[in-house]
Amino acid sequence: MQRKLIKLVRDIYSTNExxxxxxxxxxxNxxxxxxxxxxxxxxxxxxxxxxxxEQKIQNFTSTTRAIATVNGTAALxxxxxxAGIKSGDLVLTQALTFVATCNVLHHMGAKPVFIDIEPIAFGLCPKATSEWLSENATLDADSQCRHKASGAAIKAIMPMHTFGHPVQxxxxxxxxxxxxxxxxxxxAESLGSYYKDKHTGTLGQFGALSFNGNKVITTGGGGMLLCRGQVDxxxxxxxxxxxxxxHPYEFYHDEAGFNYRMPNLNAALGCAQMEQLEAKLASKRVIAEQYANFFEDSDLQFVKEPDYAHSNYWLNAIICPDAATRNDLLETTNAQGVMTRPVWQLMHRLPMFADALRGDLTHSEWAEARLVNLPSSPVGV
Incomplete structure (x- = not known):
């Protein structure tokens, strides 16, 4: 299987390098x-x-307003x-995510609460989220959601569209x-992904995109904040x-702001990349279909888009039957010059988030031990 997979990837990208x-x-351009x-x-x-x-992203996603930032973390x-997050506040998010999701909370003085994923799109599970809140939260007299044990305010839910697959x-x-x-x-990972015909990042109050070098399109470094409201x-x-x-010449700043502006150089790169976005997305779907067909009769399960969604297939992924199979696949493919990688280590395993509140993470731990990402660059564009 591993030898055949390596041959498939080399055939897709037409190289022995x-x-x-x-x-x-x-x-x-x-x-x-x-x-x-x-x-x-x-x-x-x-x-x-x-x-x-900004206008190109606003038009493509059909959001009310798009604001370019220096990176996706700045957008988030x-x-x-x-969203009103303050120091000491709690935000419910997933343990299976890239560390930037939680780093933002850390630097704001807020704290993540890790909730399990669902095993279809590998995003934040609504059922697990609701159950954790029912057991651990209450609404006070002002309708503020609070953690029962500590009294800390719970302000937001922050799902991540894993590998570009939209959450529920x-x-x-x-x-x-x-x-x-x-x-x-x-x-961050889901430019070109749609949940029931609506672009990801536009259904919540706010959304954040990333244009890092490994994303569907890149500005070198950059991000975009999507806002549902014009005032926001x-x-x-x-x-x-x-x-x-x-002002024509005065320097007056009316509050403590951020210097999160995207440089014009990066935006120029982004404008050129946007002209090729549809072709890149089409190529990525062809590659995903090739992987899906290859693994159809295998004990390795290809991760497909949910029935309710149209995914960009940013990173193609497979599920191995166990951790030993995963590790063997990772070692063999990388030794042969075909880059594969495991999913991120769960956030609660990292030292800075080890003490964070969390619910049962059965599905997250199951996925962590089995998921492998495969080469997913678009071809020909």
Whole structure:
């Protein structure tokens, strides 16, 4: 099986050289737009490509407002700030996620509560979330959700669309309504993914995208905050640009803001990448279909998009029957120059989050021991 898998991957990418997990491709107007930016001298946080990139993402996702940021973590930090998260607050999220999801909370002085995933899209489980709240939370006289044991305010639910597969948003929104919580979507991996025909990151109050070098499109480093409300969008733009009040020459800042502005150079790269986005997404679906067909009669299960969703298949994944099979697959493929990787170590296993509150994590631990990501770069674009 491993030998045949390595051959399949090499056939997909037509090379005997090292094959990365997800590499950026630049086959459009990237060099032209970068050259234009350099010629204009507007290479930093002011320039036409920043506005154009925001508009392109806004149009593609059908969100009310899109705000470009220096990276996806900055977008998520801004989203949580707008959601009213303060030091000491609790936010329900998943233990199976990339560490940036929880790092943001740590640096805000807030604390994650780790809830189990569901074993279809590997995102935050609505049932487990509801059950944890029923057992551990209460609504006070002001309808503020609070942790029974500590009295800490529980402010938000923050799911992550794992590998680009949309979580069960309607069910999570219902939990938010019952407990007066804000839904903030960590949509870092899911540009081009749709939940019931709506783009991820647009169903909660806020969403955050990433354009890191390993994402579907890249700006080198960069992110985008998606806002459902125009007022929130205007405020997001204000606080991410140092809260500077517009004036012909005076420097006046009306609150402590963030310098989270995306440089024009990065936005120029993003504009060129957006012109190829549809082709990249189409290529990735073809690759996913090739993997699905290959593993159809295997004891390795290919992770397919949920019935309710249209996924971007950012990273293709398989489920091994046990940890030993997973480890053998990882060692063999990487030794042969085909990059594969396990899923992230669960957040509660990391020293900075070891003491965080958590529910039963049976499905998370099961997935951690079995999931393997396969090379997923688009081909030809």
């Amino acid at each position: 090292f094959i990365p997990l997800h590499a950026p491709t630049f086959k459009g 990237e060099q032209a737009y970068l050259a234009e930016t350099i010629s204009s001298t507007f290479v930093s946080s002011v320039g036409k490509f920043v506005d154009e990139f 930090h801004t989203a949580l700030n707008l 948003i309607d069910e999570l929104l219902a939990v938010c309504k019952d407990w007066n919580l804000t839904l903030v979507e960590d949509a 969008g205007d405020r997001a733009k204000h606080i991410t640009t140092t809260a500077k009040v517009p």
